[in-house]
Amino acid sequence: MLFSELPLVNPLQRAVRAVGYEQPTPIQEQSIPSLLEGKDLLGIAQTGTGKTAAFALPILQRLLDSGKFRAPKTCRALILLPTRELAIQVEECFKQYAQFTAISTTCIFGGVSDASQKRNLIRGVDVLVATPGRLLDLIGQKAVSLKALEFFVLDEADRMLDMGFIHDIRKVVALLPQVRQNLFFSATMPDDITKLAATILRPNPVRVEVAPQSTPIERIRQELYRIDKRRKGALLKELLLAHPEMKKVLVFSRTKHGADKITRVLEKAGIKCSAIHGNKSQNRRQEALGNFKKESIRVLVATDIAARGIDVDDVSHVFNYDLPDVPETFVHRIGRTARAGKDGIAISFCAPDEEQDLRAIEKLTRIRIPEGDKAIYEKLPPQQKETPESEMRNARGRLPRRENPAHGKPAQPKTAQKNAQPKPAQKPAQPARGEHPAPSNNAPAQGNAPRHRRRNRPGSRARRRMREAASN
Numbered sequence: 001m002l003f004s005e006l007p008l009v010n011p012l013q014r015a016v017r018a019v020g021y022e023q024p025t026p027i028q029e030q031s032i033p034s035l036l037e038g039k040d041l042l043g044i045a046q047t048g049t050g051k052t053a054a055f056a057l058p059i060l061q062r063l064l065d066s067g068k069f070r071a072p073k074t075c076r077a078l079i080l081l082p083t084r085e086l087a088i089q090v091e092e093c094f095k096q097y098a099q100f101t102a103i104s105t106t107c108i109f110g111g112v113s114d115a116s117q118k119r120n121l122i123r124g125v126d127v128l129v130a131t132p133g134r135l136l137d138l139i140g141q142k143a144v145s146l147k148a149l150e151f152f153v154l155d156e157a158d159r160m161l162d163m164g165f166i167h168d169i170r171k172v173v174a175l176l177p178q179v180r181q182n183l184f185f186s187a188t189m190p191d192d193i194t195k196l197a198a199t200i201l202r203p204n205p206v207r208v209e210v211a212p213q214s215t216p217i218e219r220i221r222q223e224l225y226r227i228d229k230r231r232k233g234a235l236l237k238e239l240l241l242a243h244p245e246m247k248k249v250l251v252f253s254r255t256k257h258g259a260d261k262i263t264r265v266l267e268k269a270g271i272k273c274s275a276i277h278g279n280k281s282q283n284r285r286q287e288a289l290g291n292f293k294k295e296s297i298r299v300l301v302a303t304d305i306a307a308r309g310i311d312v313d314d315v316s317h318v319f320n321y322d323l324p325d326v327p328e329t330f331v332h333r334i335g336r337t338a339r340a341g342k343d344g345i346a347i348s349f350c351a352p353d354e355e356q357d358l359r360a361i362e363k364l365t366r367i368r369i370p371e372g373d374k375a376i377y378e379k380l381p382p383q384q385k386e387t388p389e390s391e392m393r394n395a396r397g398r399l400p401r402r403e404n405p406a407h408g409k410p411a412q413p414k415t416a417q418k419n420a421q422p423k424p425a426q427k428p429a430q431p432a433r434g435e436h437p438a439p440s441n442n443a444p445a446q447g448n449a450p451r452h453r454r455r456n457r458p459g460s461r462a463r464r465r466m467r468e469a470a471s472n
C-alpha cells in the first residue's frame, strides 16, 4: 500500500512526501482509516513502529475537518508522554506533518522555566504535547484548561506506570470532557495497563497490535565481547577506531558516573561524543541529542532512563557497555537500532561478573549471542597488572571497597563468592595505582561506618538499583 492510497487530505499527503515516507508502516495502515472515522484505538506497539504518524496524521485531519477553532488557554488535542525528550520529539513530528496547515502545536514539560510555555498557551493551541506533572501544574495555575479538548492520546502507557505517573494520569483524565476521541498506546498490556485503558477508552475500541518484541530483535545483528570491566573503555575505543562504518553509535552505561568516564576515554582518542543522563541539564541533554541527530558527534553515551526518550533515525550500532540486569531493558536498548525496517548491529560487552545477566538475556530473547572478532583483543594495551586478591585483603580478610562485592556489583558469580574463603591477609589493602575510584553515586557509606552497615544485606542491590533508576 502507498500513502497516497490512504484517505488523507492534500496538505498531509504533501507533508508525508516531504518527510520521505512512501508506504505506511503496518500500524499506520491499520490505524489511520479507523481513526479518521472517529473510533477509539488501543495500540499495542513500541516506539520505532511508526506509531506517532499513525495517530498524528488522523488527528490533524480531524482537527482540520471539524470546523472548530482554538479558544484562549485551551487545547484541542492532548498527547501525554512520560518524558521530556519524547514530548519534544512527538511535537516535532506533529510540526512536520502539519507544516502545510495552519494547525498550531506546543510542548510543555518539567525541569525548565514555565514562563515561555505559559506564553505559548495564552492564545490557545490545537495540539498540546505534555508530560503529566507540568500539565497539572499549568492547569493548577490556570494557564491552560482541558474543557475544549476533542482528542486525547495516552502514549507509552506502560512506561508511564513504570515511572509512577498513574495518579497524575487519573487526575488528568478526570478533567477531560466526556465527549472525545481517545487513543491509548502501550508496548505491553499487563493487567494494570488493561484496567487503565478501560477507564479511558470508550467500549469496543479498535485494537491494533504490531511488531511483537521478537520481530525486531531478529533483524539485529549481534556480537558479544567477553572482557574484563577495566578494559571495556579500551575495547570500545579500538572498535570505533577500527570501524569507521560505525557512524551513529549509541552506548549504554549502567551509571551516570560510568557514562562520563566513557566519554572521557573516547574524547581522549579524538572520537566526538557526548553523554546524556540525569545529572545533565535539560539544555545540555537536548544539545547532545541534537548533535547526535545531525551527526556532528559520532557517539552518544546514555543511561537507560535518559535513553527512554531517544528517538533517533538510523542508529547504526548500539553498544551495551554494561549489560543491564533486567533482561527486558536489553531488548529496549537494542531496539534503538534496526528501526523502521532498517538493519542494525548491537554489540555487548560482558565482564566476568555479568555472565549471569548475559544468561538471563539469552534466555529471554532465545538467541545465543555470537562472539565478535577476537583479533580485536590483540589491539588492546596489555592488561594492567592487577594485585592478586589475596594481597588486597586487609588484616580482617576484607577487600577494599572497589573490589568488594558488598560495595557494588558482585565481582564474581554469586555461587563463586559463596565458596570463596577469605584468605588471611599478607599485606594491608593496596588498590592498584590510579585505580582508586571516585566515590560512586550509589556506594553506601563507608569509612567509619558501623560494621553491620557494610555487609551485603539482602535486597541492598535492589534498593541501589531503584535509587539509581530514580536519579538517572
Ligand code: AMP
Pocket: 020, 021, 022, 023, 024, 025, 028, 046, 047, 048, 049, 050, 051, 052, 053, 311, 312, 313, 339, 340
Ligand atoms: P515512531 O514509532 O513513531 O517513533 O517512528 C519511528 C521512526 O520511523 C521515526 O523516525 C519516523 O520518522 C519513521 N517513520 C514513521 N513512519 C514511517 C514510514 N511510513 N516510512 C518511513 N519511516 C517512517
